[in-house]
Amino acid sequence: MHKAHYRTRTMAWIVTAAMTLSGCQSAPTPENRDGALWMxxxxxxxxxxxxxTPAMSPPPPAGKTYVPAAQMRAEPASLAPGDRLRVDVLGDPGDLSKLYVIDELGRLALPGLPVIDTTGRSVAEVEARLSDRLVEAQLVRRLPRVAAVSLVERAGISISVRGAVFNAGTVRIGERPAESRVGQRDGPVAGDANLGRNLSMAIMAAAGARPDANLGDVRVIRGDQWTTVDLAGLVEGSGADDLRLAPGDRVEVPSTHCFDAALVRPTPVTPxxxxxxxxxxxxxxxxxxxxxxxxxxxxxxxxxxxxxxxxxxxxxxxxxxxxxxxxxxxxxxxxxxxxxxxxxxxxxxxxxxxxxxxxxxxxxxxxxxxxxSRWMNVRDAVSMVGEALGPAATVILIHDASP
Structure with missing residues (x-):
């Protein structure tokens, strides 16, 4: 009788210890500071x-002039470092007429001529500037279009993106692998459309718009001008007028400071x-x-x-x-x-x-x-206590078996 009572008390102690070790909850109880929960x-x-309540639109950029998005779309595309141009000079046997690449400083360099700064300039403006340089160097007479400049390929550009995107910062858009370059793949051509240099691609390059983004009021700052573009149609499926970007443009995606579940799905501007x-x-x-x-x-x-x-x-x-x-x-x-x-x-x-x-x-x-779960914790605790009391349990069994 004494042995049975001793055994029962020992097992009760093991179970009690296991329950105490297992605790009442398996996972921690986290605490968050006030305002931390946003979803x-x-x-x-x-x-x-x-x-x-969605936040109001931020104030306009200081010192910048607002222009309609249609006006910015109508502007000729600016050249960028890495763009490839074909230059043909009137009467030139081949010394100046060839393919050129705009260098990392945005300059076009022809042999024997001062470099031409292409920053913010279109192909037509560079062509006019080159014609003036050729006349000034007395290499050609002033005739209509003594030099013809045509675009072969547009390279990638760097754009600054900030605001309600997952990875704000400077991004590269419109990059192409070497094997897909227009002139090398298709031979001599003129003209190029690099669809990767658009506003939606810049937002995607910044890891996409967050669920709090105000896509109806995306801002593009170019030089001393700025405009707003409505990209909400890309999410809704109703279509939207994208905007071709230029080197040095800045993109700002305002935040509503409210969670919008409609933006939590794959779209042209979300991950x-x-x-x-x-x-x-x-x-x-x-x-x-x-x-x-x-x-x-x-x-x-x-x-x-x-x-x-x-x-x-x-x-x-x-x-x-x-x-x-x-x-x-x-x-x-x-x-x-x-x-x-x-x-x-x-x-x-x-x-x-x-x-x-x-x-x-x-x-x-x-x-x-x-x-x-709690019961799996109890099971582990019982196993742990049982292993710890293994030698003691052996002594109990020997003691019970003794006369």
Missing amino acids: PQQWEADAYQRQC PGVRVFMSNLSRPAASNATSAIGKESTSLPYGTRLLQGLVSANCVGGSAMNAHRHAVLISTNPFDDTTVVIDRDVEDMLERPDRDRINPYLMPGDALACYD
Whole structure:
């Protein structure tokens, strides 16, 4: 009787210790500072869902003159470093008439002539300037069009993009691989249309517009002028008039400071997909490798939500004992670069009909982590205590077997 009581008390102590070690919750309880949550789905279901009022448009650029977008579209395209030109001089046997490339300083250099600055100038303006230089050097007489300059290929250009984009900064647009250069691929030609030097491509080169972008009021600053372009039609499918950019242009995408779910999908000005970091060390998976987390599972279409990402991380499904796992989403508030940590009960999200209210969209660079259920923690704690008391349990068994 004494031995049975001793055994029962020992097992009760093991279970109590395991329950104490396992705790009441498997995942941490994150706290975020006031104002850090910026996406409505990041709030809890019972939290007050406040309405967001879009911010007013920012003031016009100081010292710049507004011009209609149509006027800027009608301007002749400016030449850029790397553009390739064909020059034909009247009566020249071939010493000056050849292909030229504008250098990195925007200059066109012909043998025996002063360099011509092409910055901000069109092909026609460069042609007129070259004709004057040839006459001044007394190489030709002043006749109509003593020099003909034609465009062979437009190179890439550098554009500054800032505002409500995922990766603001200076971007290169319109670049072409060497094997696709117009003159080398097709032989002597004249004229080129580089569609990669457009406004929408500059926004895409900056990783795309964020969900808070005001695409109806995108600003382009060129020299001492500026204009606004409405690109909302590219998202809505109604079409929009894109704008050809010039070297040195600056693009500003204003922010409404409000989350717009309509912008969270692949469009000509939003990302086609997002790369998300995942960690699933929950049972029965003991590592990310056994969880089948690879490049394909972490590269998701833009517009993917948390639940879909958890399925990709193998955090949904499995044994009933591991039900009510918790998932943690680590994201960034784009307004002030504050880190936001969201905790969700996976099965609770699956069961409730208003799941979309608490099912955040995944943004580029987000991270997901899965935690085991409470009962899996109890199981691990029992195993740990049992292993620690292994020698003591052996002594108990010997003691029970003794007469």
